[in-house]
Amino acid sequence: MAKKQPAMRRAASRTSKPAPKVTLPAARARRVNSKLPPGICRVDQASTRTFGFVVRVGHRRSAKGWRPKFTAYFGDFSNGGKKQALAAAVKWLKTLERTGKAPAK
Numbered sequence: 002m003a004k005k006q007p008a009m010r011r012a013a014s015r016t017s018k019p020a021p022k023v024t025l026p027a028a029r030a031r032r033v034n035s036k037l038p039p040g041i042c043r044v045d046q047a048s049t050r051t052f053g054f055v056v057r058v059g060h061r062r063s064a065k066g067w068r069p070k071f072t073a074y075f076g077d078f079s080n081g082g083k084k085q086a087l088a089a090a091v092k093w094l095k096t097l098e099r100t101g102k103a104p105a106k
Contacts, residue, residue, distance in 0.1 A: 025039055040094055041054055053077050055072070057072050058071045071097055071103050073093055
């Protein structure tokens with residue numbers, strides 16, 4: 002006679018979704034711009050004409066200390082404006098979380 006699986010075990014296998022490959026930073030209470038997703042920050046530096054969004058996720062140990070594991074820059078001019086640059090950064094971040102590898106820009 003075959004044994005039946007417990008009800009809890011069967012239900013868990015149907016409802017579970019795959020775990021993300023890279024864990025994104027947790028939202029924190031004190032942030033400069035709380036409207037941006039965790040891991041994304043805005044760069045406005047007129048002296049070097051740098052305007053865009055920087056994505057930094059995960060950290061690794063190096064000889065000089067802790068460094069971001071994945072980094073990407075999305076400039077306003079190259080992406081067609083502020084909103085498009087932010088959308089590209091968010092899309093890149095979501096793809097990184099899903100696949101675990103830095104996607105090509």
